[in-house]
Structures are given as structure tokens and as C-alpha cells.
Amino acid sequence: MSSTILLQSIGFGITTAAVVAIGAMGFTLQLGVTNLLNLSFGNVMTIGAFASLIAEHWHLGLAATIIAAPLAGALVTFVLARTLFALFARRQGGAFDLLMVTLATGLIIQYTIDALAHLQVFQFSFPSGSTLNIGPFVFTVLSLSLVGVAALVLAALLAVLHLTRIGKALRALSVDPKLARACGVPMRRMINLTWIISGALAGLAGLVYVTNSLTVDASAGLDFLVLVIAAAILGGAGSPVGAVVAALVVGIASEVVAAVGGSYYSQAAGLGILALVLVLRPASGVWSGPSRDEVTV
Amino acid sequence: MPDQLLRVTGATAGYRGVPVVREVDIAVGASEIALVVGPNGAGKSTFVKAVIGELPLMSGRIEFNGKDVSGWGEERRAAGGIGYVPQTRDVFPTLSVIDNLEVGGFRLSPKECKQAIAQMFERFPALERLRHRKARQLSGGERKMLAIARALMADPKVLILDEPTAGLAPRIAHEVLEDLVVGLAKLGRGILLIEQRVTLASAVASHVTVLVDGRVSYAARGDEFRAVPDVSALFFGSGEAAERSSWSAARGPA
Numbered sequence: 001m002s003s004t005i006l007l008q009s010i011g012f013g014i015t016t017a018a019v020v021a022i023g024a025m026g027f028t029l030q031l032g033v034t035n036l037l038n039l040s041f042g043n044v045m046t047i048g049a050f051a052s053l054i055a056e057h058w059h060l061g062l063a064a065t066i067i068a069a070p071l072a073g074a075l076v077t078f079v080l081a082r083t084l085f086a087l088f089a090r091r092q093g094g095a096f097d098l099l100m101v102t103l104a105t106g107l108i109i110q111y112t113i114d115a116l117a118h119l120q121v122f123q124f125s126f127p128s129g130s131t132l133n134i135g136p137f138v139f140t141v142l143s144l145s146l147v148g149v150a151a152l153v154l155a156a157l158l159a160v161l162h163l164t165r166i167g168k169a170l171r172a173l174s175v176d177p178k179l180a181r182a183c184g185v186p187m188r189r190m191i192n193l194t195w196i197i198s199g200a201l202a203g204l205a206g207l208v209y210v211t212n213s214l215t216v217d218a219s220a221g222l223d224f225l226v227l228v229i230a231a232a233i234l235g236g237a238g239s240p241v242g243a244v245v246a247a248l249v250v251g252i253a254s255e256v257v258a259a260v261g262g263s264y265y266s267q268a269a270g271l272g273i274l275a276l277v278l279v280l281r282p283a284s285g286v287w288s289g290p291s292r293d294e295v296t297v
Numbered sequence: 298m299p300d301q302l303l304r305v306t307g308a309t310a311g312y313r314g315v316p317v318v319r320e321v322d323i324a325v326g327a328s329e330i331a332l333v334v335g336p337n338g339a340g341k342s343t344f345v346k347a348v349i350g351e352l353p354l355m356s357g358r359i360e361f362n363g364k365d366v367s368g369w370g371e372e373r374r375a376a377g378g379i380g381y382v383p384q385t386r387d388v389f390p391t392l393s394v395i396d397n398l399e400v401g402g403f404r405l406s407p408k409e410c411k412q413a414i415a416q417m418f419e420r421f422p423a424l425e426r427l428r429h430r431k432a433r434q435l436s437g438g439e440r441k442m443l444a445i446a447r448a449l450m451a452d453p454k455v456l457i458l459d460e461p462t463a464g465l466a467p468r469i470a471h472e473v474l475e476d477l478v479v480g481l482a483k484l485g486r487g488i489l490l491i492e493q494r495v496t497l498a499s500a501v502a503s504h505v506t507v508l509v510d511g512r513v514s515y516a517a518r519g520d521e522f523r524a525v526p527d528v529s530a531l532f533f534g535s536g537e538a539a540e541r542s543s544w545s546a547a548r549g550p551a
Contacts, residue, residue: 165399165403165407165410168392168396168399168400169400169403171389171391171392171396172389172392172396172397172400175389175390175391175392176386176389178351178383178386179383179386179387179388179389180389180400181351181371181372181375182349182351182371182375182381182383183375183400183401183403183447183448183451184372184375184376184403184404184451185372185400185403186372187372
């Protein structure tokens, strides 16, 4: 591989990292607070992308197109959590049972979208803007905007988690829900808030994904989920900064692998990183800190 | 009795329908330290879980400040004024000292919370110096101090301390009981103290309840308990030989 292609793929990787980072921040927040590995997260990304697509198709304007994705993501995630996930959690479902429930939920969403969309791949028109050369990398205005969105999301999430009392309560809850409850922290309200924020981030990640790839189908989010989970686990559950740094690693690795072996292998890069993390650093990521058995849905 | 802040009557609690503690009676008044002791497996932790609301009662009643709180959940009891310091996992290790305190005062208004933090720093000056340090970086004594300060943020009327000296060096354990716990009781709070260090803890107790096999095997005023020549006999005697002093007869449920 020539150095030009390598540098180009790193540039693409930075943009991919922005998409992965937004998803991974939502995923890691959800995993950190609820301790639930939610495999329907990728499908909520797809719903966010389709919501924006519909808003664009109906010519509702740019603001509505942008808002539609996080709004749909938050709404769907909240409803799923309060109905399906809560139902199985009440039946004393353990972490594995709930994992299966989220997997099944994701598949139901995917096939429902497939049925409604007649297996079509949809085009999304978004002006990519002029091309900019920054050092050895080539970016478009649009791809740089996506990196900016990811940076803004990180700043906002850090501000909420570290500067507000609600954010501190969420961090406390992710460390020790029992103690947080004994402190009088309203669990249900905090967990609902987590579903809403993380769902909105899933929807936003879906929009950013479709803005970058300009096409979307029913399996788009699910394909991207591998990279999101790899970044969230590499970065450590509940750590937005870790998720962003890990997203950069995963994003660049997936694009470099795709440049070398073809786009088919970009998912393999995510899976490879995930496997390496689990094998080499078993005490890191979701397994770090005090052990938590309780899934708080 | 209006001076009884917490009154547990005939409490039976356990897991999956199997009772672990049976018919336990305990009362804690203002400025009193009610000590619960017993051998491992006696049901002390189960009893605490029932009192804080983590575990529902199978039968019996818990009154707090004159109200029946038996049906209240854990959050409501905490918000209502029952503070709790667990034996382990008593602070949020990844949060700083000041953030731990802020979470402890979550139910307060921002202004009240700020005032309460200032009061805690006044009461525990060591914590002010460590305000930005992560809780996991504190020593055992500092950590316990933070755990108690965190519980005090909500200004509880009753504070439940589950083995606060566990894992502490004897000198620090003595300081925690003599200074911290006694100091809190003097300020008018009722303390329900669960302890393994019987001699040390009974020295500060207003009254002592011994749990054996999930039942109260002995209950007495602190001075009566301290006069018992062989305390170990209370621990390993049979539940049927339960002994009740004049104090427990007077304070027991009607």
C-alpha cells in the first residue's frame, strides 16, 4: 500500500471515528449506568438515520432533518427500555437473558424496517462542501463538520457528567447503584434520563453515519454496532473520553484494513480489536472497578 | 414514645420466602447508640437491609419518627431521614471527596447542599484538604470519615452504621467509635450500630442487642451488658435461652 493511500485511509478513519465516537459515547453511558449490553443500539442508529431521511423526503427543513434523528432515537430507546427490557428485568432476568432480549429486539427492528422499506437502499443527499487539505490529509467541509459534532457531543457530555449534580449522580449510579439508592438518588428518574440521552446519541450517530456514507438500509446501524461496541469496551464502560480515544483507534484501524483488504474487512478490524481487548486486558473496560451484577433497567 | 426515632417491632425478613431474622425488636431514641452484635451468620446484615428498605419485611413493623415506614422503599426512607453507611462499598471510589458529598446531598437544594458541604468540612477538616482527591485514594480511616460525612449530608435523624470499624487498625477503630459515633449521638441523632468489635463498641453503646441465629438472644442497657462477666456465652448460647433484662422488657413492643 502506498503512503498516499495510507494517509487517505487515515483521513477517512478520522471521519469514521467521529461516527463511531458519537455512538460509543451513547453506548458507554448506557452500559455504565444500566450495566446492560444493549445489542439493539445499532438498530436505534438505523431508526435515527431513517427518521432524518423521512424528514428530508418530506422537505421539513434542515433543522427538522437534524432534530428528527436524536428525537426518534431517544423516543424508541425510552419506550423499549420501559416496556420490553423492564418487563424482562422484572421477571428477574439476568444480564445474559436481557442481552438476548436486546438482540431479539434489534432483529425485530431490522426486519420490520426491511419489510417497510422493501429491502431498498436509500440515498441521502447532503452537500459535502469543498475539499480541504490539512497536512497530509484530505477532508471535506462535511467530514470536518462531523468531527466537530463529535467534539461538541464529548464536551457537552463531559460538562453534564462532571459539572452538574445530575451528572454526578449518574456517575455514582454507574459505580454503585445500591449506595446511590441509599443516598436518596431517584433511580428510576436517573435511569430514564440515561435511556433518553443515550438513545438520542444513538439516533444522532445514525444521522452522522448516513451523512458520511450517503446511503442507508435496514442493516446499516447493526453493521456499525461492532465498531461501536469495540470502541466502548476498549475505552472502558462509562468513560466518554475513553470511548472517543478508542473510537479514533477503531475508526482508523477499520479504514486502513478496508484500504488494504477491501471494505468487507472493516468490520473484521472492529471484531479483531474487540477480541484483542478481551484477551489481553481482561481486567479493563467493562470489567474494571467494583464488580456489578445488577442490571438496572 | 415520642423520643424513639426508630422502632422496629417483630421484624421478620429473609430471602425467597425463607426468613433469616425473626421477630426482632429494636428501638433507637435521639442521642442513643443502639448496638447490634452477634456471631457471623446471625442475620445482622439481613436485619440492616430490612431496616433501610432494601429487603421487604415478611412480617412486623418499622416506625420512623412516629410514622409506619414498613412499606416505604429504600430511596424514600433515605430521603425521609434514615441515613446508612454500609460496611464495604461505602463511598463512590471513582468520584472525588466533594462529589461524594454532593451525591450524599442530592435531595437538598443547591444552596442547602453547598451549606451542608461547608458544615462537613468544618466538622471533618481532613476532608477539606482532600476535597479533590478520588475516594479510592483515601486511607481506611479517611474513607470511613467520608462515608459518614456523605451519609450526614442529608441530615438524617437516624444513622445506621454497618460495621464502621471493619478493616481499620485498632487505634483508628477506637477513634471512629469514640469520636465520630459518640459525637454524632451527642448532636441528637439516633445511631443504630452494627459491630463485630463487641468490647470496643459496647463501651459507647446506650443499649445492646445480641442476635443469634436470626433471633434476639439478649437485650440490655449498655451498662448492664458491660457488667456481663462472659459475653461470649451470650453469643454461643441457644436462642431458646433468650435472656431479657429489665431494660428490654420495658422497651419492648406493647
